[in-house]
Amino acid sequence: MSNDNNKKPGFKFSPWYIFLSVLALFFIIQVASSGVDLSNPKPTTISKFNQLLDSSQVDKVVVFNGKTAEIFLKKEVLSDKKYDAVNKDVLGKINEKGPHYLLENIGNEELFQKKLVEASDKGLITNYDFKSSGDWTEIFLSFLPILVLVGLWIFMMRRMSGGGAGGGGSQIFSIGKSKAKLFDEKTDVKTTFANVAGLEGAKEEVQEIVEFLKTPEKYTSLGGKIPKGALLVGPPGTGKTLLAKAVAGEAKVPFFSLSGSDFVEMFVGVGASRVRDLFKQAKEKSPSIIFIDEIDAVGRARGKSNMSGGNDERENTLNQLLTEMDGFGTNTNVIVIAATNRADVLDKALLRAGRFDRQIYVDLPDIRERKEIFEVHLKPLKKAEGLDTEFLAKQTPGFSGADIANVCNEAALIAARNNKKAVDKQDFLDAVDRIIGGLEKKNKIITKEEKRAIAVHEAGHATVSWMLEHAAPLIKVTIVPRGQSLGAAWYLPEERQIVRPEQMLDEMCATMGGRAAEKVMFNNISTGALSDLEKVTKQARAMVTIYGLNEKLGNITYYDSSGQNDYNFSKPYSEDTARVIDSEISILIEGQYQRAIKLLEENKDKLNQLADILIEKEVIFKDDLETIFGHRNFKPVDEISTPTNEDIA
Structure with missing residues (x-):
């Protein structure tokens, strides 16, 4: 361990010490002026006091503020046993000094004083005294609001200076400070490119950025300039943030990490202030890297209408980010890396060359x-x-x-x-x-009729998919309830890069096999095909409106890769075209449904046999299908399985 780490932190003055010292001083003055009073005076009444006074048993009376009176008895009187209760203090010892009684209300002050004067003239009392002050508790309470205001003032001034253990970003007057977490060469970041499997193309792009920061002369000697930004785009869970962590571990330069939502605050101007502070810190520590995760939280495209307010806080923050990315020169060696799975909603000005020079797509991994x-x-x-x-x-x-x-x-x-x-x-x-x-629910109560319907439904999927060339055959079927599903089927899909119409149609036919089996076996249908209907409807709509695979509509697509159509109140096609789309979708689905019914009617005995085995075993595999239907005559695909749940609504 270094010597720096062994050094003990020195004394650091805090304004709170002044505040606490003032409070302590008030208590010390009160105790010093009043002494340590352990007496335990007993409350008494005015009549009892008059009896004591007339019988010459009172030694001294002290009146405070014209309201209360402390009564001291004579020493010779205290020897009487009837005064044992008042002759002891709070510790149980002899209370010789007093006071012994406390008269909480003396009544009229002038009359009470006159009574004491007359008793003194008669020799009934030794001494009496009137004190107009001496209640330090009231004095303290009167000064308490001032002390509270002083304490609040010190508190606010300290926050304005950005002090405190919470850091600048956590203070109310330092709210414009950046919330970025700094990783530097001294920080223990164990993630490296060795921990990032796959993503070869993305790693190569990012690794080049790291190399540029380490040895910039290798590139600048040829006239190259450092890229200003790299945007990692891809589905959730593909490793975008992990790749950024690897950059932090490999770069050996200051690495500022934060989320896009860290710029967002309820106060006006805070987001832009945090952007300025972030880039200021990064420039001071250059060469450095800024990583903004989920940048779509702040980089969403600016609206052209004033419906949400043309000068809202998010747009101000985005404008400041655009200015900062385009403002620093190439010699500052500050690179911005951002990640998002919603690149379609980002502002075009953010994606242009000179800001994010590189857009790196991080796709789902293939089998290798x-x-x-x-x-x-x-x-x-x-x-x-x-x-x-x-x-x-x-x-x-x-x-x-x-x-x-x-x-x-x-x-x-x-x-x-x-x-x-x-x-x-x-x-x-x-x-x-x-x-x-989902989790198996073997204890779920299912009637025999329902179990038979589920088995027929799943057997229908298995039969149709086994009979079709382009449909993914099933490797496993179960009627054990899982999650919200009463049955599940595990397919063997090919990992295709492009899909042809006949392949999509065969998959739709296999998906409709469950409802078709119910129709063939029971001449009735149920709600068990909810997920099947949802799936085929999406597939049919995609064929018609996205991929241009419908002959009637022709080679046209209504898909908008920028995502802007999602915010429009009107469809990109006419009402007549909408009716044609709905009609063609229905024709596609119904055609495959009838096709599945025909296949199952031709193999009704085998369907029934498969359903019986499924009821008996609850789980069947590829071998059971081959026993009933024989080997498939089509070209086999790699045995890659993924479950598809058949929801029973």
């Missing part, structure tokens, strides 16, 4: 990248020998890096729950089922 991600997340786990990471990668198509991390963690929990010493293949399969399908 998923294998690398599994290998990273499997390192801390106690794995069973011979665990095949390639098999795990095939079982998780469409999974993001965050999903794979969740699968590994869930598999470890399942293994621990079953008292295993290592995590094996079955634990990972159960983890995938648990994450996508």
Whole structure:
């Protein structure tokens, strides 16, 4: 450990010391002036006092503020046993000095004084005294508001100076300070590019930025200029923030990290002030990197109308961000890295060259990248020998890096729950089922009729998908309830880059196989096809309105990649076209529904046989399908499975 760390912090003066000292001084003065009074005077009445006074038992009377009186008895009187109660203090010792009685209300002050004068003239009392002040409690209470105001003033002045353990950003008068967290070469950031599996293209782009900051002469010697910004775009969980953490670990330069929402505040002008302060700090520590996560919170496109206010706080913050990114020169060596999964809503001025020079798309990992991600997340786990990471990668198509991390963690929990010493293949399969399908509910009460309907529904999916060339065949079917679903089917989809119309139609037909099976077996339908209908409706609408795969509408799309149509009150097509779209969607869905019914009627016996096996076993696999239907005559696809739940509404 360095010597700097061993140094003890010196005394630091605080204005609060003055405030506390004033309070302590008041208490000291009160105690010093009044002494330590341990007497325990007993309350008495005016009549009792008159009896004591007339019988010459009172030694002294002290009147305070013309209201209360302390009565001191003579020493020879205290020897009487009837005064034992008043002859002891709070500690139980002899109270010789007094006072012994307390008269809380003397009545008329002039009459009371006259009575004491007459008693003194007669020799009934030794001494008496009147004190107009002496209640330090009242004095303290009278000064208390002033002391409170002084304390508040010191408190506010201290906050204005930006002091306090909470830092500048947490103080009310330092609210315009940046909330960015600083990572530098002294900060222990363990994440490096070695911890980022897959994302080869994105890593190469970001790594070049890091290299530019480390050795800028390598690029400037050829006339190159440092890029001002890089925008990481991609679906949630694909590793955008992880990539930024790796940059912080690799760069060895000051790294300012914050979220887009950190700029947003209820006070006017705070967001712009924080942007200015952030870039000021970054320039002072250049070369440096600024990372803004979820930049869409502040970088959303500015509206052209004044419906939300043309001068609102978010737009002011965005304007300041645009100015700062375009304002600092190339020699300041400050790079901005931002991440978002909503690039379509960002302002165009933010995306232009000179601000974010590079837009790096971080896509969902393919099978090779998923294998690398599994290998990273499997390192801390106690794995069973011979665990095949390639098999795990095939079982998780469409999974993001965050999903794979969740699968590994869930598999470890399942293994621990079953008292295993290592995590094996079955634990990972159960983890995938648990994450996508939900928790099994084997104790859910289902009648025989409902169970038969569910089995027929799932058997219909299996049968139709097995019979169609382009439909993904099922590898596993279950009627054990999971989550909100009463049945689930695990498909074997191909990871396609482009999809042809016949492939989409076969998938729609297989999806409608569940409702078609109910129609064929019971001549009736149920609400069990809710998720099926939702899926095929989306597919049919996409074919007609997005991909231009409908002959009647032709090669036209109503898809807006910028996302601006989402805020329009009108559709990008006429009412007549809307009716055509609705008609074509209905024709597509009904056509595939009738196609599924025809296939199932031709294989009704096999459908019934498959449903019986499903009722008996509750879970069937690919081998059971091959036993009933035989091998598929189509070109086999890689066995990559992902569950698709069939909701029973």
